[in-house]
Amino acid sequence: MVSTSLLNVTEVSKSYAANRVLTNVSLALSSGEILALLGENGAGKSTLIKILTGAVRPDAGTVMVEGKPILHGNTALARHLGVAVVYQELSLCNHLTVEDNIMLGREQHRYGILDRQSQRKIAVEALAKLGQPESWLDRRVSSLSIGQKQLVEIARAIAQNAKILILDEPTSSLSQQDVSQLFDVVRRLQAQGLGVIYISHFLEEVRSLCSSYLVLRDGTVAGSGQLQDTPPRELLKLMAGRDIEQLYPARKPRQGECRLEIRALSGRPWPDNISLTINRGEILGLAGLVGSGRTELLRTIYGLDPQRTGEVVIDQHPRKNSQNPAERIRAGVAMISEDRKQEGLAQSMSIKDNMTLSNMSPFSLFGWLNEAKRDQCCHALKEKFSIKAFSCDAPVWTLSGGNQQKVALARAVHQKGTIWLLDEPTRGIDVGTKAELYRWMAELAEKGDSLLFVSSYFQELLATCDRIAVISQGKLVDVRPTEQWTEHELMQYAMQGRV
Amino acid sequence: MLRSLITPLVLSAIYLLLSLLVYGGYCLDLGWETRSSSLAGWLVGLVILFVSVVVLKKHIHAPRPTLIRWVSIKQADQIVSILGPMLVLGLVVSLFAMADAYRDFQGNFWSLPSFRLIMLQTSVVSVAALGMTLIIVSGGIDLSSGTALALSGVVLGLGLEADLPFVVAALLCIICGTLCGAINGTLISLMKLPPFIITLGSMTIFLGIAKMIATDGGTVKPPAGSIPNWIADMVTLFPDPAWIAYPLLPNMAWGIWFVFGLAILAAATLNRTVFGRHIFAIGSSESTARLCGIPIARTKIVIYTLAGFLVGIGGVFQFARLSQGDATAGVGLELRIIAAVVIGGASLSGGRGSIIGTLCGAAIMSVIKQGCTALDLGNQLEDILLGTIIIAAVAVDQWRVRSQSASPN
Incomplete structure (x- = not known):
C-alpha cells in the first residue's frame, strides 16, 4: 500500500502548569494537501506548531513525519525530517543577500571554504520551484518588500528539502497584490507534493486557498473536514463555540462638530x-x-x-x-x-x-x-x-x-x-x-x-x-x-x- | 487584612534568622565554644528557607493552588523573588562556613569580625550598586561609576586640604558625584547615544580629571585630625555596641545601617512610585513608554543623576575606608558594581532587577573575597570563583527566562 500521508499527529496533549493548552489533538496531512488550521487566539495553535517543530515536548501523544517520530527538544531533527515553519515575524538577515539567506544554516563547503557554485545551484532550484526569477539572488534582503521577504523565507524552507510547510498568518501584513503572489506560490508547491498547514484569521482567504480544515478551540479539536462542505457561518461557530450573530454591528451615523x-x-x-x-x-x-x-x-x-x-x-x-x-x-x-x-x-x-x-x-x-x-x-x-x-x-x-x-x-x-x-x-x-x-x-x-x-x-x-x-x-x-x-x-x- | 501582613511577616522572620546568626557570631566573639552548633543552626535555617521557597514555587504553578487561603499568588511570587537571591547568598556563605568548620574554624570565617568585614566591604559597592540597579533596570549602563566615585573621594580630600569642615567637604563630594551622573544622563538623553559609549568616554574623562586635581601623585592625604571620629565610626570594624538600639539590632558600624536605609528608599522608589514604574517601562520597551507619553529624556536624566548622587555617597564611604582620596582607586570598581547588579538577577537588556537582589549580589562578592582570605585560598581563586558566579548567575537567569517563554501565548 502506498501511503501519501506525510504527517500524523495522534492524541497530543500538553499543559503548562495549571493551564491545559492541548487535549487529545489529532491531525493528519497528506502530500498535496493544504490544511487550514483555524482557531481563536489562545486556542492552542501556536503550541501545536511548537510541538510539530520539536520545540515543545507534548505530555502525551506522538508526532510522526512519514512514519518517523519527532524527538522532542530536537528542532534540528524535525527540520531534517522536513518540517519548516514561516512565522509571522520573519527571521531573515537583512544585511545578507537573498542567496545567503536561502542557504543560511546549510552552506555548501569544502573543508570550510564556501562552494559558491553549488550554493547558487541549490538556491536557483529553490527559487525555480517557487516560480521566482534567478535575478533576485544577489539583492540584499533589506531592499525587498515584506511579501518578497516571505517568499525568500519559503525558498529557504524549500532549499532545506521541506516536505511540510507551515505558514503562520502569512498574509496579515501583506498587500493584496503580495497575497495573490503568495497564493500562486503555495498552489505551485502543493502541485509539487508538499503538505501545507495554513494558519489565518481571514476566512475568505482560507476558503479560496485551502482544501481541508481543522478548527481548534480551547485546546481541543472542535471540528475538521473538507472546506467545500462547510458553510462559513458554520466555521465561525466552530471557532467561537457559539453563533456569532453579526460580525459587524449596525450603526446609525451621528454627526457632530x-x-x-x-x-x-x-x-x-x-x-x-x-x-x-x-x-x-x-x-x-x-x-x-x-x-x-x-x-x-x-x-x-x-x-x-x-x-x-x-x-x-x-x-x-x-x-x-x-x-x-x-x-x-x-x-x-x-x-x-x-x-x-x-x-x-x-x-x-x-x-x-x-x-x-x-x-x-x-x-x-x-x-x-x-x-x-x-x-x-x-x-x-x-x-x-x-x-x-x-x-x-x-x-x-x-x-x-x-x-x-x-x-x-x-x-x-x-x-x-x-x-x-x-x-x-x-x-x-x-x-x-x-x-x-x-x-x-x-x-x-x-x-x-x-x-x-x-x-x-x-x-x-x-x-x-x-x-x-x-x-x-x-x-x-x-x-x-x-x-x-x-x-x-x-x-x-x-x-x-x-x- | 491578615493577608497583607504575610509578606512583612515572612520578611521579619528572615530578619530574625539573620540576626540570630549575627548574635551567634557575637557569642563566638566572647569565646564561647558554640561555633559548630551555630553553624548547624544556620544550615537548618537555610534548609527551611529552601523548602519554603520550593513549596511556594510549586504553589504558584500548581493546577489548583492549595495554599491560596494563606498566601495569595502575588504574595507567593513576591516572597519567592525576595528569597531567591537570599538563598544563593546563604548557600555561598554555607559552603565557606563548612570549609571553615572542616578546618576546625581556624580560618575564622565563621565569626562576627569576619561578617563585619564582609558587610563593610559590601557597603561601598552596594551604595553605588543601588543607583546602578535603577540604571540597569531602565535599560542603560554606567561604566563611569567607579572613576566618578574615586573622583568624588579626591574632591573630598581636596576639600579637607583646603581646611573646609568635614561636612562641607563631604557635601562637595556628593555634589561632585551627582554632577558626574547628571552629565552622563544629559549626554545620553540629549545626544541619543548608547549609554555604553557615553559612559565609556566619561569613565576615562573622570579618571583624567581626578589624576589632574589630585596633587600628590594621584592621592590626596588630608591633614591629620581633619577626619572626625564619627566618620571613622561609620565604617569601623570594632563598633561600640552601645551606640544604637543594641541589643535590638546587631552591632555593626552605623554606615551599614545607613546603607540598609538607602536600600529601602531605593526599593520603595523602584516599586511604589510613578517614577519607578516609568523606569521599568523605559527598560522594558522604550517605544511603549514613548507611546504612553512618559517623558523619556527627563526620566533618564533623573535616573543617572540619582545614581550619581549615590556614587557621591559611595565616595564618602570609600574615603572613610581609605582615609585618603585616591584617583585610581575606582578603576575596575564599576565592573564590581555592575557584577553585583547582574548577580542579583537584573537583566542587562533592561526591565528586570531588584534592590534586594543587588544587595545579595554585592554581599556574595564580599563573601567570596573574605572566604578566600580566611581560608587562605589566595586571591587568584577569588577572581576565578567570582567570574564563575557571574557567568552562572546570567546562565541561570537566561535558563529561567527561556523556560518561562516556552509557556503558551
Whole structure:
C-alpha cells in the first residue's frame, strides 16, 4: 500500500502548569494537501506548531513525519525530517543577500571554504520551484518588500528539502497584490507534493486557498473536514463555540462638530500634505496598502514622528508642533499601535502596569502609588474587556494576541481617550474578539468619540466606517462617505500611483 | 487584612534568622565554644528557607493552588523573588562556613569580625550598586561609576586640604558625584547615544580629571585630625555596641545601617512610585513608554543623576575606608558594581532587577573575597570563583527566562 500521508499527529496533549493548552489533538496531512488550521487566539495553535517543530515536548501523544517520530527538544531533527515553519515575524538577515539567506544554516563547503557554485545551484532550484526569477539572488534582503521577504523565507524552507510547510498568518501584513503572489506560490508547491498547514484569521482567504480544515478551540479539536462542505457561518461557530450573530454591528451615523482637524500635514518623508477632519461620533476609515504612509500619518498626528509643516487642530485649538505624545494624551488623543509586540505594550511588564502606564495620576500622591486603588481599577478594566488572564499581575507576554490588544484598548480607555487613532487594531485577532472590537468601536462612536480606523482589510472598513479616506504613497487620494465606495474602487485608489 | 501582613511577616522572620546568626557570631566573639552548633543552626535555617521557597514555587504553578487561603499568588511570587537571591547568598556563605568548620574554624570565617568585614566591604559597592540597579533596570549602563566615585573621594580630600569642615567637604563630594551622573544622563538623553559609549568616554574623562586635581601623585592625604571620629565610626570594624538600639539590632558600624536605609528608599522608589514604574517601562520597551507619553529624556536624566548622587555617597564611604582620596582607586570598581547588579538577577537588556537582589549580589562578592582570605585560598581563586558566579548567575537567569517563554501565548 502506498501511503501519501506525510504527517500524523495522534492524541497530543500538553499543559503548562495549571493551564491545559492541548487535549487529545489529532491531525493528519497528506502530500498535496493544504490544511487550514483555524482557531481563536489562545486556542492552542501556536503550541501545536511548537510541538510539530520539536520545540515543545507534548505530555502525551506522538508526532510522526512519514512514519518517523519527532524527538522532542530536537528542532534540528524535525527540520531534517522536513518540517519548516514561516512565522509571522520573519527571521531573515537583512544585511545578507537573498542567496545567503536561502542557504543560511546549510552552506555548501569544502573543508570550510564556501562552494559558491553549488550554493547558487541549490538556491536557483529553490527559487525555480517557487516560480521566482534567478535575478533576485544577489539583492540584499533589506531592499525587498515584506511579501518578497516571505517568499525568500519559503525558498529557504524549500532549499532545506521541506516536505511540510507551515505558514503562520502569512498574509496579515501583506498587500493584496503580495497575497495573490503568495497564493500562486503555495498552489505551485502543493502541485509539487508538499503538505501545507495554513494558519489565518481571514476566512475568505482560507476558503479560496485551502482544501481541508481543522478548527481548534480551547485546546481541543472542535471540528475538521473538507472546506467545500462547510458553510462559513458554520466555521465561525466552530471557532467561537457559539453563533456569532453579526460580525459587524449596525450603526446609525451621528454627526457632530469637528473634533480633529489636520491641515496640510507633512512629515519626513510621509505624510505628504494631508488634510482631513474627523467629527464627533464619527468613524473615519483610512484605507491604504502596507507602507502607504498610514502609520506615519497617525504617528505624526500623535506626536511620535516629526511634523515638517501643517497643523493639528484638536477641538478648535491649534496644537503646538512639539513631538510630545504626553500633550496629545492630555488633549484626549489615544493611539493603538500597529506593532503590539514592540511598541503597543511593554511585554515584560504586568497587565496592571501596561493598563495604567499612560495615566498614573488617579493613583498617585506626590508620586507615591496607591497599589490597592490601582489593583481595583485594573480589575474593573479586566472585567469590562473580559480579558482572559490569571491575574492583573501576570506579565503581558503570557496573553494571547487578542487579549493583548484588549489590554492596549483598556489603557486607552483608562487614559480617557476621546479621539482614537486605531492602527490595524484587528490584525492577528480572532473572529470572536474582532466582533467584540467592532461592537465596542460602534459604542464609542455612539457615545460621541471620534475614531480614525486604519486597516488594509477593506471589507471591515466598508462595514464599520462612516467615511473612508484612501491614502497612497503618503498622499491623500480621496475621501468619500462609505456608501460611495466599493471594495474594488478602494483597492484601485490605494494602488494608484504605485505602478 | 491578615493577608497583607504575610509578606512583612515572612520578611521579619528572615530578619530574625539573620540576626540570630549575627548574635551567634557575637557569642563566638566572647569565646564561647558554640561555633559548630551555630553553624548547624544556620544550615537548618537555610534548609527551611529552601523548602519554603520550593513549596511556594510549586504553589504558584500548581493546577489548583492549595495554599491560596494563606498566601495569595502575588504574595507567593513576591516572597519567592525576595528569597531567591537570599538563598544563593546563604548557600555561598554555607559552603565557606563548612570549609571553615572542616578546618576546625581556624580560618575564622565563621565569626562576627569576619561578617563585619564582609558587610563593610559590601557597603561601598552596594551604595553605588543601588543607583546602578535603577540604571540597569531602565535599560542603560554606567561604566563611569567607579572613576566618578574615586573622583568624588579626591574632591573630598581636596576639600579637607583646603581646611573646609568635614561636612562641607563631604557635601562637595556628593555634589561632585551627582554632577558626574547628571552629565552622563544629559549626554545620553540629549545626544541619543548608547549609554555604553557615553559612559565609556566619561569613565576615562573622570579618571583624567581626578589624576589632574589630585596633587600628590594621584592621592590626596588630608591633614591629620581633619577626619572626625564619627566618620571613622561609620565604617569601623570594632563598633561600640552601645551606640544604637543594641541589643535590638546587631552591632555593626552605623554606615551599614545607613546603607540598609538607602536600600529601602531605593526599593520603595523602584516599586511604589510613578517614577519607578516609568523606569521599568523605559527598560522594558522604550517605544511603549514613548507611546504612553512618559517623558523619556527627563526620566533618564533623573535616573543617572540619582545614581550619581549615590556614587557621591559611595565616595564618602570609600574615603572613610581609605582615609585618603585616591584617583585610581575606582578603576575596575564599576565592573564590581555592575557584577553585583547582574548577580542579583537584573537583566542587562533592561526591565528586570531588584534592590534586594543587588544587595545579595554585592554581599556574595564580599563573601567570596573574605572566604578566600580566611581560608587562605589566595586571591587568584577569588577572581576565578567570582567570574564563575557571574557567568552562572546570567546562565541561570537566561535558563529561567527561556523556560518561562516556552509557556503558551
